[in-house]
Amino acid sequence: MSCVFIGPDAVVRKLTQPNVSPVDWKDPASFQKSLRFATRLVVAGLRGLSDRDFLAINQLPTVFVLTSGVDLTHLIMHIQHGRLCLTPWDRIVCLGDVDPHFFRAPWIGFFNGGLTLEPSLFAALKETPWGSLPAPAGFDKIAKPTLIKFAIKMRAVNTFPFSPVVAGSKSALGLIDCCFDVTDAVVSGAEMMPPDALIAAPEEIEATLSAHPQATLLVCPAIVNGDIPMELIHRRVALAARRPVNLLNVNAIGTLPDQSVLAGLTYELG
Amino acid sequence: MTVMKCFIVCNMFPALVSNVVRAPGLRAEQLAFQARPHFDQVQYLMLRSRYDLLCRGPQVTSNLTAHRDFLVIDDARVKDFLNRQPPSVFVFSQPEMAGMLSPAIKRHTVVYDILAPKELELRSGKADATQIATAKRRHQTFLKFADRVLVNGEKNRLLFESDLADQKDVVTNAFCPLTPPSDSPEPPKRDHILFFSSAQKWTQNTPFLDAMAELMETKSDVKAVLMSPLKHHEDPESLAISQLIQIPNVRRIKSLSYPAHVSLLERCAGVMDWSIVNDERVNSTSTRLIQAVGSGAAIFGNAGTGLDAFWGGYPGATSQDAPNAAKLEAFIDDALAGTFAPDLERAGNWNRQLLENPSVFGGL
Incomplete structure (x- = not known):
């Protein structure tokens, strides 16, 4: 378990105080070397990131520490431009006087994972690796780079002429940035609007559709194998929707180690 | 037959x-x-x-x-x-x-x-x-x-x-x-302010967005929604928009689907859209503002457009020249306090009469 900080010295020093010892603190000369063995990243101060940092960030589970509102603007910008993607492996925490009620980015709530900037955070980082946020069954086993590949394909397909209002179960919404460009999406629950698009894993299709019967699009991130074949998913959507459904797009990302296929299915409803 | x-x-x-x-x-x-x-x-x-x-x-x-x-x-x-x-x-x-x-x-x-x-x-x-x-x-x-x-x-x-x-x-x-019938059992609380950037090539609302950026820096208790795509930096509005998207109480949304837009309007106390009056604006009837009045939100727009002849008087406030922050603040406060309720009721009646006007299709 090796954790690397990326950020200006001042912020990193602030983060590791008081009474928290720096975790694997390396001076810049050996930074690249330490990155080679890192399993986790802490990014403090997003405005200092360079293009090369994104290569590392997109490989490793990352905690983004927002040190100011400007950091949030940078986070939004990086996601918008497709450099960054928030997966269930990532966390966002706020430092100091940053307002944690994100009216301008309500999706941040899905990624705080109960973390607060306390000394115990770094103790926790040191001792046990932080796992995935609650995600649909099987998705908590998929590595971050694979989810990023999934996100790149899904975002390219799921573009709307408007900002989609998205709804889904709590675990499915952990994949919101993997299915849509999250900075362009509206969160149905937090912003009290009727949903246009739903995210539902195969086991949640019926529950999600009955909770939001008016939605016109369904995105189903699924791990397809002998137990859950694509035909079964299609049957479940067609039965639960109670109106014509049209499978718009299937994105097969690749084979997982157990020979099942990671796929994203986009359905048009009605 | x-x-x-x-x-x-x-x-x-x-x-x-x-x-x-x-x-x-x-x-x-x-x-x-x-x-x-x-x-x-x-x-x-x-x-x-x-x-x-x-x-x-x-x-x-x-x-x-x-x-x-x-x-x-x-x-x-x-x-x-x-x-x-x-x-x-x-x-x-x-x-x-x-x-x-x-x-x-x-x-x-x-x-x-x-x-x-x-x-x-x-x-x-x-x-x-x-x-x-x-x-x-x-x-x-x-x-x-x-x-x-x-x-x-x-x-x-x-x-x-x-x-x-x-x-x-x-x-x-x-x-x-x-206005489609609302499916919520009781009318939601109107506590949002909605404002727009320019939609067409020929509208220009930089002065308005500049004033909004100046106002929203200080008015942190208002929930405001800016409906605008991100503009390119060649666009004169882009400076104001990049200021606005950094303000914690301003939510930028590109645009919304019809049902979502209607539900947002139901929660808005005021809807604001101002642009410099030019040859075309003189006769324009802003769809955004008409939709807002239809769902019962007070509006802020520019004086001297086609809307002057609507509703028997504006249900909200207007500005002839570029609005300053104080003027916008006065409107937002009034809208949230419900000052325009009688005007909106009159506008609602005007709309209803219009929709029931038999002379539009009578005798064909």
């Missing part, structure tokens, strides 16, 4: 079939609503070529649903279709569907609905000369063969005065979108 039919020829989807709705789609719905008491059957009609054009594109979906009142006819079959119908009324909103006109005039009644001065819009948008000439020619053709002309508001009637001089049947029918 013959069935009396009315066809609304659409060039945009009404909310009945799609959740991507623009002004012509809203207008089509209004006309259908006004026509229903006078006819046995009212249907929307769209040409196949237009339908394909609207559905094309990289986007995921236009979210189309089938409805038996929405017909799509192949362009090659238009003549057959028109000849098979008993004499009916065809309403053309905007003169785009010129191909349908010549077969229609032989047996049917033609109503020409002027929603916006197309030629003026094209001129302000610096379109090329052939496009302007085509718009003008089509407008003249429709005027020549129309049995009745509908005009959007008093100000547009004045604008088209010379064109309409030899028309025998002209009815002023102001734009008023229908």
